[in-house]
Amino acid sequence: MALDIDVSRRVGPRDxxxxxxxxxxITALFGPSGVGKTTVLNMIAGLIRPDRGHIQVGDTIxxxxxxxxxxxxxxxxxxxxxxxxxxxxxxxxxxxxxxxxRGPIAINLNAIIDLLGIGCLLDRWPATLSGGEAQRVAIGxxxxxxxxxxxxxxxxxxxxxxxxxxLLALILEIYRQxxxxxxxxxxxxxxxxxxxxxxxxxxxx
Amino acid sequence: MxxxxxxxxxxxISLSLRISIVAVLAVLPAAFALAWIxxxxxxxxKLLLDAAVHLPLVVPPVVTGWALLLLFAKNGPIGSWLxxxxxxxxxxxxxxAALAAAIMALPLMVxxxxxxxxxxxxxxxxAALTLGASPARTFLTISLPLAFPGLVAGMILGFARCMGxxxxxxxxxxxxxxxxxxxxxxxxxxxxxxxxxMLVARLALISILxxxxxxxxxxxxxxxxxGRKLDDGTRH
Numbered sequence: 331m332a333l334d335i336d337v338s339r340r341v342g343p344r345d346x347x348x349x350x351x352x353x354x355x356i357t358a359l360f361g362p363s364g365v366g367k368t369t370v371l372n373m374i375a376g377l378i379r380p381d382r383g384h385i386q387v388g389d390t391i392x393x394x395x396x397x398x399x400x401x402x403x404x405x406x407x408x409x410x411x412x413x414x415x416x417x418x419x420x421x422x423x424x425x426x427x428x429x430x431x432r433g434p435i436a437i438n439l440n441a442i443i444d445l446l447g448i449g450c451l452l453d454r455w456p457a458t459l460s461g462g463e464a465q466r467v468a469i470g471x472x473x474x475x476x477x478x479x480x481x482x483x484x485x486x487x488x489x490x491x492x493x494x495x496x497l498l499a500l501i502l503e504i505y506r507q508x509x510x511x512x513x514x515x516x517x518x519x520x521x522x523x524x525x526x527x528x529x530x531x532x533x534x535x
Numbered sequence: 536m537x538x539x540x541x542x543x544x545x546x547x548i549s550l551s552l553r554i555s556i557v558a559v560l561a562v563l564p565a566a567f568a569l570a571w572i573x574x575x576x577x578x579x580x581k582l583l584l585d586a587a588v589h590l591p592l593v594v595p596p597v598v599t600g601w602a603l604l605l606l607f608a609k610n611g612p613i614g615s616w617l618x619x620x621x622x623x624x625x626x627x628x629x630x631x632a633a634l635a636a637a638i639m640a641l642p643l644m645v646x647x648x649x650x651x652x653x654x655x656x657x658x659x660x661x662a663a664l665t666l667g668a669s670p671a672r673t674f675l676t677i678s679l680p681l682a683f684p685g686l687v688a689g690m691i692l693g694f695a696r697c698m699g700x701x702x703x704x705x706x707x708x709x710x711x712x713x714x715x716x717x718x719x720x721x722x723x724x725x726x727x728x729x730x731x732x733m734l735v736a737r738l739a740l741i742s743i744l745x746x747x748x749x750x751x752x753x754x755x756x757x758x759x760x761x762g763r764k765l766d767d768g769t770r771h
Contacts, residue, residue: 375665403664404673416662420680429676430666475666 333357333479333511337373337383337393341366350530356505356512358522361532367515368413370532371481374513375410376403387479387511409477409510413484415468417456423467424452430475439474445503446470461488465497473504480504480512486521498524543712544734548741551717554633555697559690562637562644566689569641570648592642596702603635603707631708632715636700640693647692651685652678684757691753695746718742 332354338347346366350357359367372378374385376392379400385393392401392408417426427439427448443449446466456464465485472480482501486494498521505512514527522529540548569588573581591599607614607625617623625631655678663673679686701719708715710724722738725731 377661377665402670403661404667404669406665407667408665410662410665412658412662414658416658418659418663418677429663430668432667471666 332386332388333513334384334386335374337370337380337385339369339373339378339381341369346370348530348532350513352511352528352530354509354511356501356514356525356527358514358516358525358527358529359532360516360519360522360529363517365532367517367532368483371410371483371513371515374406374479375408375481376401376406390478407476407478408481409472409475409479410481411465411468411472411483411485413487415464415488417459417464417468417471419456421456422452423448423454423456423459426456426467427452427471427474429471432474432476441507442470442473445507446500462493462497465489466500469500469504473508473510477510480510482512482514484515484517486516486518494521495524501525544737544741546713547716547718547721547738548745550629550713551698552745554629554636554717555694557630558633558636558640558697559644559693561633562641562693563690566641566644566693567648567686570645570652573645574649574652588645589642591639591703596639596700597706599638600635600703600706603631603638603703607631607634607707625708627708627711627715629708629714632700632704632717635703635707636697639700639703640696643696644689644693647685647689648682651682651688654685655681684760687753687756687760691749694749698742698745698749 333350333352335348335350338345340346344366346369348359348366348370350359359370361367369378373380374392380393380395382395383393384391384395387408391397391399392406393399417423418429421429427442431439443452446469448463448466448470451459451463451467456467459467465488469485485501486497489497501512501514502525504510514522514525516522569584573585573588604626605611607617609615609618609624609626614624614626617625623630625634659681660673660677663677664670668676698717699719700717701723704715704717705720705723710716710720712721716724718738718741722735722742725734725738
């Protein structure tokens with residue numbers, strides 16, 4: 331599934347602009363902190379409206395200023411894994427996982443639980459999870475919502491060294507099993523080379 | 536002193552409870568809507584709406600009661616409409632007492648609800664939307680449960696305010712035993728008649744116990760909701 335994104339938005343004194351044209355696979359949005367990478371993901375997910383441009387995933391136009399198309403976030407099917415995991419604190423892990431569940435999905439619940447190694451966490455409350463556990467649950471929750479595109483916002487930032495390598499391998503495995511295109515945001519070049527990603531550099535102005 | 540309640544005392548207490556519970560439940564949707572609007576919307580005149588909601592908190596209750604009397608009298612703007620269309624009048628009825636209590640409780644409830652709505656983490660609502668939940672489902676399954684402690688607090692606060700309501704009630708619906716004579720009004724009336732010291736003391740004690748009970752119930756409920764998320768499953 332191809333990504334065709336060309337958007338910009340003025341945030342304060344800066345212009346945040348990005349152009350992504352990518353056939354499939356893992357695309358990485360790379361740049362220093364504060365350059366607007368998360369803003370780009372928010373525009374794609376529909377949480378922030380771009381000033382101009384268009385966003386197309388496969389055959390579906392999510393946003394097009396000229397054609398006045400602007401799908402609301404709940405109709406965009408963009409699986410967004412936030413940097414701060416955003417698990418629902420009043421729901422147990424199981425209910426969090428199933429919150430956005432929609433079928434038919436590329437990979438079933440048990441396979442996702444096995445893949446992410448979160449079977450023993452299902453009855454826990456999010457407040458009792460470690461950073462790595464919470465991040466894996468957040469990824470599982472997003473995958474179960476059957477997204478057309480996976481947006482990962484620095485998913486390794488809260489993890490320590492060995493956990494980073496583990497989750498990186500997991501992301502590669504998710505891509506291998508589901509073939510959902512991934513847009514991966516990071517400021518760490520080593521992560522990107524490990525993912526063998528198509529890199530889009532976002533420069534500061 | 537505390538033997539069983541006399542029929543008269545029981546009538547006063549059950550009337551007070553009925554008026555307060557009906558008032559809180561009836562005003563809750565309006566209080567929540569106002570709190571939501573004040574917490575989330577930006578519009579010209581917001582300050583004015585905020586001030587209007589808080590008016591019953593700062594105006595002397597007697598004045599609020601007098602204003603209700605003007606509005607709901609049979610020839611008043613709302614009262615005549617109610618009477619012509621539905622044949623009902625709130626004057627000197629327990630429903631009028633409930634209305635007065637609801638108006639007096641509204642600002643306190645809006646304040647408590649607004650604080651809890653403002654405390655909702657909006658990033659969680661965004662997460663729900665990206666998971667495909669409609670705005671309505673996001674509201675029901677994320678926003679409302681997260682605001683629940685404030686909802687309980689607001690209802691208890693409102694209930695306590697209704698149970699204590701005196702000035703607006705007595706000037707709007709007067710003091711009619713069995714219809715509008717709530718606990719505070721009965722205490723006041725008994726204080727005016729010699730030889731009723733025991734009735735005053737018993738009613739005063741009961742009102743303290745009821746308020747205390749409401750507070751404890753609220754605290755218990757709140758702990759049960761917020762506490763359980765950290766209590767269990769901490770093993771690693």
